[in-house]
Amino acid sequence: MSSDEDRRIGRARVRDNPELMAYYDELAKLEAGALWTVANEIEPWYPQPKSVPVLWRYEELRPLVQRALPLVQADDAGRRVVMLVNPGRRELSAAVGLLYTGLQIMGPGEAMTAHRHQAAALRFVHEGTGAWTVVDGQKLRVGPRDFAITPNNTWHEHGNEADDAPVIWQDGLDIPLVNALDAGFYEVHPELYQRPGAVVNSSLLSYGANLLPYGVEKWTRPYSPLLGWPWEPSYQALCALARASEGSPFDGVIMEYTNPVTGGPVMPTMGAHLQLLRPGQATAAHRHTGSVVYTAAKGRGVSVIAGRRFAWQQGDIFCVPSWAWHEHENLDRSEDACLFSFNDFPVMRSLGLYREEAHTDGGAHQPVLP
Ligand code: GTQ
Numbered sequence: 001m002s003s004d005e006d007r008r009i010g011r012a013r014v015r016d017n018p019e020l021m022a023y024y025d026e027l028a029k030l031e032a033g034a035l036w037t038v039a040n041e042i043e044p045w046y047p048q049p050k051s052v053p054v055l056w057r058y059e060e061l062r063p064l065v066q067r068a069l070p071l072v073q074a075d076d077a078g079r080r081v082v083m084l085v086n087p088g089r090r091e092l093s094a095a096v097g098l099l100y101t102g103l104q105i106m107g108p109g110e111a112m113t114a115h116r117h118q119a120a121a122l123r124f125v126h127e128g129t130g131a132w133t134v135v136d137g138q139k140l141r142v143g144p145r146d147f148a149i150t151p152n153n154t155w156h157e158h159g160n161e162a163d164d165a166p167v168i169w170q171d172g173l174d175i176p177l178v179n180a181l182d183a184g185f186y187e188v189h190p191e192l193y194q195r196p197g198a199v200v201n202s203s204l205l206s207y208g209a210n211l212l213p214y215g216v217e218k219w220t221r222p223y224s225p226l227l228g229w230p231w232e233p234s235y236q237a238l239c240a241l242a243r244a245s246e247g248s249p250f251d252g253v254i255m256e257y258t259n260p261v262t263g264g265p266v267m268p269t270m271g272a273h274l275q276l277l278r279p280g281q282a283t284a285a286h287r288h289t290g291s292v293v294y295t296a297a298k299g300r301g302v303s304v305i306a307g308r309r310f311a312w313q314q315g316d317i318f319c320v321p322s323w324a325w326h327e328h329e330n331l332d333r334s335e336d337a338c339l340f341s342f343n344d345f346p347v348m349r350s351l352g353l354y355r356e357e358a359h360t361d362g363g364a365h366q367p368v369l370p
Pocket residue numbers: 079081101102104117121171173
């Protein structure tokens with residue numbers, strides 16, 4: 001018999017014996033099993049992500065991404081992308097949790113063929129001025145540090161119309177999530193290329209200034225009708241908020257890229273933020289369910305994630321697994337630092353799984369491992 005104390009400490013604690021082992025074998029023959037042998041794994045007390053915090057240095061990856069340019073034809077590869085793979089998520093090609101990210105390179109004058117898929121995608125441009133994407137017939141031009149979305153099932157193709165330098169942009173997709181749900185579909189465009197409308201950046205022209213077109217049919221699709229957020233006005237919005245507000249103790253001055261029609265996240269499965277850390281600012285630690293991929297958009301700093309220090313500078317990418325303590329510091333004493341990030345919070349929130357907690361045990365900062 002177990003004591004009350006035993007019951008409080010653990011759930012399943014049945015010891016193996018020959019009779020039980022024989023019983024388990026018989027269950028297995030019938031494609032069945034005893035819950036108590038796995039209960040502690042499948043119902044953990046708190047999230048136990050397989051993902052670990054990782055920092056990918058842009059300086060180290062960039063030459064390897066550039067090497068892919070002569071090595072593979074874009075259309076042979078489908079997409080010429082170097083994926084960032086979490087050592088705990090290799091079998092899913094995930095960067096963290098159920099999020100995928102990668103660095104895509106497109107040479108001068110290149111144009112990819114069009115396709116669409118169940119996975120939603122987003123882009124954050126690292127370098128190159130000639131990038132464009134056509135999303136459901138709308139051509140959008142994007143430059144360094146611009147953010148753009150390719151909502152799921154929209155036809156899309158990309159290219160680089162510069163005649164000198166390659167484009168390197170970061171893709172973020174929910175591929176591992178869609179695969180975890182066994183909901184993936186993929187189609188190649190019947191004509192291989194879309195015929196974009198004559199007006200470039202039409203979503204920005206229609207929805208890009210905090211006013212909504214009036215007297216026309218209301219936008220009802222489940223994603224933002226605005227498809228791009230250029231760097232300059234996004235950064236200016238952060239600087240303006242920094243004048244009006246202290247910001248968050250955990251994130252500094254942080255804003256969400258939003259669907260202008262709903263005020264909610266840009267897509268049903270992935271959200272994105274831009275945050276500013278004031279010169280020298282060090283945030284307090286917190287943790288939440290949901291995974292985040294960060295890209296340093298400006299400046300340099302250090303983030304402590306699950307007790308480990310990761311120093312970053314512009315272009316570097318790092319991840320925060322679900323429920324991992326994390327805090328950020330801007331190491332520059334005179335310039336602000338900015339982090340772009342994308343996450344699966346819309347999934348967490350819409351399924352009632354979002355939780356957040358401040359670090360209070362021993363203070364606002366987590367202990368740093370040696
Ligand atoms: O551009 O649609 O990095 O389908 C991986 C899969 C990019 C894309 C990736 C994709 C895309």
